Amino acid sequence: MSASDPRSPEFVQAEAAARWCVMLCEGQMTSAARAEFTHWLTGDPHHRAAFDQAVAAWEEVSAAEATPELLTLRIEALESLRRAQKARAGRLLHIHGGRTRWILAASVVIAVFSGIVAWRDLRPQQLSTGIGERRTVLLADGSLVSLDASSEVLVRYSAALRRLSLVRGRAKFDVAKDQRRPFVVHAANRRIVATGTAFSVEIVQKEVRVVLYEGRVNVVGPASVHIPLTPGQELIAPISLAQVRIEPVDAGRSLGWESGQLEFVDEPLASAVERVNRYARSPVSVGDAAAANVRISGVFTAADTRAFIEGVTAVFPLKAEERDGLEVLRSSNRTTR
Numbered sequence: 001m002s003a004s005d006p007r008s009p010e011f012v013q014a015e016a017a018a019r020w021c022v023m024l025c026e027g028q029m030t031s032a033a034r035a036e037f038t039h040w041l042t043g044d045p046h047h048r049a050a051f052d053q054a055v056a057a058w059e060e061v062s063a064a065e066a067t068p069e070l071l072t073l074r075i076e077a078l079e080s081l082r083r084a085q086k087a088r089a090g091r092l093l094h095i096h097g098g099r100t101r102w103i104l105a106a107s108v109v110i111a112v113f114s115g116i117v118a119w120r121d122l123r124p125q126q127l128s129t130g131i132g133e134r135r136t137v138l139l140a141d142g143s144l145v146s147l148d149a150s151s152e153v154l155v156r157y158s159a160a161l162r163r164l165s166l167v168r169g170r171a172k173f174d175v176a177k178d179q180r181r182p183f184v185v186h187a188a189n190r191r192i193v194a195t196g197t198a199f200s201v202e203i204v205q206k207e208v209r210v211v212l213y214e215g216r217v218n219v220v221g222p223a224s225v226h227i228p229l230t231p232g233q234e235l236i237a238p239i240s241l242a243q244v245r246i247e248p249v250d251a252g253r254s255l256g257w258e259s260g261q262l263e264f265v266d267e268p269l270a271s272a273v274e275r276v277n278r279y280a281r282s283p284v285s286v287g288d289a290a291a292a293n294v295r296i297s298g299v300f301t302a303a304d305t306r307a308f309i310e311g312v313t314a315v316f317p318l319k320a321e322e323r324d325g326l327e328v329l330r331s332s333n334r335t336t337r
Contacts, residue, residue: 009046016040017050124156129169132279132303134258142176143183148202148257149278149302157181169278170202172258175215188239191220199229200254203239205271210235213251219244256299262308263299269312269329272296280305282326290331291318 020037041047127137129147136146141162145153151169162178166187175183177196185192187201190208197215201208210219212229219227219235222242229235234249256263257275264272270292277283279302286292294316300308309320309327319332 010050013044013046013050014054017047017054020051021054124154124165126152126154128152131281134260139176141178141181144174146172146174146258151278166201166203168203170200170204170257172198172200172213172255174198189222190237193218193220204274205268206239207271208235208237208239210237211249211251211254213255257302260302261299262302265297266295267297268292269294269296269316269318272312273329276300276302276305276308279303284309284327284329287321287328287330290333291329294318294331 020040023033024037041051127135127145127147129135129149129151132149134147134149136144138144139155139162140157143162145155145164147153148170151171152167153171154165154167156163160181162181162183164173164183164185166185173183173185173194175194175197179195183194183196185194185201187203187208187210190210192199192201192210194215194217197217198213199215199217200211200213202211203209210217210229211234212231214231217229219229219237221227221237221244225242227235227244227246229246232248232251234247234254235244236247237244253263253265262272262275270286273284273286282305284305296312296316298311298315300311305327309329312318312329313320313332317332318329321328321330
């Protein structure tokens with residue numbers, strides 16, 4: 001007997017848990033009912049687990065009742081609930097007309113247990129780092145994601161596709177081989193498609209940058225144009241433009257951020273500052289276009305913002321000014337009024 005069978009113990013526990021959850025959350029618990037609930041909850045360890053799942057489903061329903069995914073789930077779950085009511089007339093939840101959240105919460109819990117849909121699977125796994133924080137995460141398929149500071153990646157796996165989205169910052173992906181399921185990273189208007197390889201993706205200065213370390217990837221842009229990369233190449237794609245450029249890159253040097261080093265080679269100050277700010281508790285800003293375009297080179301400790309400011313102002317035509325408690329880098333060839 002499966003958990004989707006209305007006669008199964010799992011299904012009975014799920015419907016009971018849903019009933020108690022709704023009564024508690026809606027403030028409809030009498031003293032007698034509360035005593036009955038305590039007896040039910042402590043009578044079987046499985047009841048506690050079922051109740052915890054019901055509460056989690058209720059909270060997620062409350063947070064996102066109007067999403068298209070949940071509306072679809074609601075239709076499917078209600079249909080499942082109607083079928084179950086026919087099979088177990090008189091024993092399932094009594095649902096009052098007009099109480100949408102009663103229907104929604106109870107049916108979501110039952111749908112989860114009956115195998116209609118896993119509600120949590122509708123929401124991607126969120127991986128993120130704060131200012132100055134780096135982390136490496138092992139995914140369910142054995143792939144590794146290394147996040148730079150102030151970065152965010154969303155992960156959504158299915159039976160046919162491993163789909164991830166770089167929301168901000170930078171991440172490196174060491175992809176476990178699985179020929180049946182492509183590994184696709186979305187970043188702005190680009191898709192990077194791989195099966196088993198190692199590459200990084202970054203969003204910086206309104207550009208998507210892809211560096212390939214080993215294996216092969218295809219970068220898919222507007223109009224479904226596929227651009228293959230080979231190891232040691234970096235693709236730079238302005239988000240607002242269709243054209244891209246591919247440049248050679250020193251793979252080892254480009255991964256310095258994983259060990260807390262930022263290395264710039266003929267880099268515009270604007271993009272260098274954006275990367276530095278991923279680690280800066282007090283962000284640095286660029287005060288004028290001339291300063292933004294100054295090309296800088298050097299190796300800096302990621303978390304040492306003061307050393308970065310002192311280094312670039314000592315070597316390049318730049319000066320630092322404090323404005324409202326923030327450091328502003330300006331061109332030293334520009335007169336400030």
